[in-house]
Amino acid sequence: MPEIRSSPVRSILRRVAIAALLLVAAVLAVYLDRAGYRDNNGDGMSLLDCVYYATVSLSTTGYGDIVPVTASARLVNVLVITPLRVLFLIVLVGTTLEVLTERSRQAFRIQKWRTRVRDHVVVVGYGTKGRSAVNTMLADGTAPERIVVVDPEQDMLDAASAIGLVTVHGSGTRNDVLRVAGVPRAKAVVVAANRDDTAVLVTLTARELAPDAHIVASVREAENVHLLRQSGADSVVVSSETAGRLLGMATTAPSVVDMVEDLLTPEAGLAIAERDVEPTEVGGSPRHLSDIVLGVVRDGTLYRMDAAEADAIEAGDRLLYVRKASPVAEG
Template sequence: MRGTHLSRRFARPQRTYRGPRFQPLRRALRVPVWADLGIRVGAALALVFIVVLIHWWDREGLVDNLDGEVSFLDVVYFTMISITTTGFGDIAPISDRARLVEAVIVTPIRFIVIFIFVGAAYDFIIRRSWEKWRMARIQEKLSGHVVVLGFGVSGSEAVAELIERGTDPRHIVVMDTSEERLAEAEALGCNVMAADATRDDSLMAVRITEAETVLVSAGRDDASILIVLTVRHLAPEVPITVVVRAADNELLAHQAGANNVINPVRFTGLLLAGSVQGMHIADYMADLASVTGRVHLVERPVLPEEIGKPLDRLATGGRGLRVYRNGAALGFWETEAGALQAGDVVVEIRPTAEKDA
């Protein structure tokens, strides 16, 4: 895909957001609501049918105080009033065997049927109403959270790494259109929403303007860049990191408003090229990228006690690599890095053990 074609595709008029049509966060369901309800009702009816057959088989142990005859309709009627514990007394068990059947077989089935209906009422009315209310409260208080738009391979790996680094899953919101992917995100403890990330309403529903950062990995460069455009349109100050796979789309992603553009294909090429220079270079780079390695990279603001000191004398004990000052990157070998200033951003290497200390 050429960049000129992509830019024409994304050209659209500036829209003014007129307020969200509230769409609450929700948890992904493993079984559709209609299927869950159907299973419960089917199980209850099957148990009732079993009791009807038992009563019909043992109808000689029953007596009808009205006409003395127990028909199949009487059996169905007696089964229903027995299971629901109504007990009018017009039909009753009189033989020892019939009473034993009622005590040993019908009574446990009665409890099971009651539990099925009580459980259904709890799940479909009480619990889901509570869950909807709770998620709405969470949504109202969302602030400083991480929004992950797209939960494919890159998005899921990013969320797993964030959690490994100590991010609370409850502070992560995952948006995707796939129920299977949302179920995976829910299993990690994240908040999820099934929605289209290119829509203003969807992004406002996750309070995109209050997010700490936004990670975009839609699986396709055109979709990812369109999402970046939409996020930047709604949240001009929120940091955005996007994954693109075509080198000629990296510039477009930056122009769309992304602060960081990651090209996994290029990164893989860097690792491969590094392995030519030495067999341990690629291993060390992968070690740096993951929190589970022996060392890890940390980006942070300069500490007050570090102002005026050189980059190689950090208060944390880490190895200073780079300073970002007024938009410029300064290496540890450069003269300007000899005295840290207020407002600097430091990139350092720390042993992983220090992070856990």
Template sequence: MIRRDRRAARGKTSVTGALRRRRGTPVWLSLLWRVGLVLALIGIALAGHWFDRGGLRDNIDGHISFADVLYFTMITITTVGYGDIVPVTEQARLFDTFVVTPIRLFVWLIFLGTAYDFLLRRVWDGWRMRMIQQRLRGHTIVTGFGTSGSEAVAELIRRGADPATIVVIDERAAAVELAERLGVNVLQGDASRNATLDAVQVARAKAVIVSAGRDDTSILIVLTARGLAPGVPLSVVIRSEDNEPLARQAGATTVINPASFAGLLLAGSTHGEHLADYIADLAAHVGRVALHERDVTPAEVGQPLSALNTGLGVRLHRRGAAIGFWEAGARRLETGDRIVEIVPTERLP
């Protein structure tokens, strides 16, 4: 029985992170790589100056020590030098021209790039993600990145969905990190809260998939999402058959019970070895056939469902009622009908 009060969804924000997308390289690895590159470049300049120290002249005491070479190298790389130590031979000057000068430029570029990456880029990324958040439209929101949620995201990507059009919400940091590796947008927070769903623009979403792992939590998320987005399709995973009517009452468009569906496949397999195989073929992206749902076209109005030339019509939905292909209502298609048909996978739009 659902015991949680829907009013809990009206509380203050419980978003524990910003909407983000995975970066290509970890921050620590990028920083370590840059420090190593700078040290390597300095080492090349230092070695060249040391082995050709005879081409340098110290205008202070006339003696070139290792400390003088280290000082000259660092000053030359970071500035243009102070004139206290100067190259006097042609070989030393050519080394400074064609080796040290490019090294100086590379080191400065690395410093500027690091400042941008770790300071300016953070500000830029924050602004950019806020812009992405504001412009989210026609995206798919997946609340809960457990077994069902992760499979749903993977299947969406296999079906050609751009990961940038998918938003995953989960309270667990580990789950959010796993989702981020797929390139999708992620938000760590409680999806049953208004503020969390508002942050991912649920009202402008294409669809919402709810798979929180617990029926009470999933139904609470459905209640919250339906209140914020009355017209968005909501699909929810419910594990107890007793809670399926509650999920529908909460506003779920589609209620899926994994245990019941598995039971249907198992029972169907006892009446024919190919039944379960065909159902799996329909459901999988890699199958030969697929179910496709669409609106009736003006050219099809007045024709029977069986006359479709795009696929095999199996059902239509008219004013909230489901009509099978064998029923009288399927003998004449009407404007506003929603058709469910079986089509070859290669014909999918």
């Protein structure tokens, strides 16, 4: 779960520094009145003896080999050493209690989130492809808290959490990890693994948990597309072939590549989007609309503009069109 908090190392170092300051204060108090203490060996109180006495006193060990004998020394123990001992214990015990409380609170927050979340999007893998997918969804208006990122690398999760995404640490090939991410109640699952075999296994696991979710997977090689389809992916994107086509077009028609990149970039320029038809548009031709319509989605099937089914708009259709892109809000 995303949460802004201080570094654990910094928190521990701060507590160690406080404990050291309390110990120094206790040593100073004992050393200034060292004549009021008696050591069993009878050789007086050295600086090391003062450090030893302060240490065993603050840690409540108290061996009894050094004791305050004068009224002033005992008064210092009551008014100075005892409060320092209490503060010292608060620092030590407080660290343990904070860890236990934080774990319990985090477990409660996760359980509460899992019982309430519905129709969210789970992104498995937060590499280049996963981040691009998230940026596109954010540009299309998806709230950050409706996106869950699953990745085994903590630095990837930290980057996702920094922009408000929900994060789950672990491998997307594991059934229990995907359950924690809420895959059984997810609207869609984006499989952006770095390896094709991993993508197949993640897709199989996700489909088993969420039979009705829309699963989109990315593969490097076209020969593995049928494996993803058989594993339950609704849509498969071949990253290597797509990049290869753009490279080929760039040699003869670089402006076409610029336009494609513009359409695929959510931050600025133009973008491809999908919307419901307006009641006033039913019965008309999508070619006569002010929007640049690329296709008509009817009963889950996409019909390009050159298809006869796209000649007239029907109630319940959705239009695939070109719109002006809106910038992604900075986290």
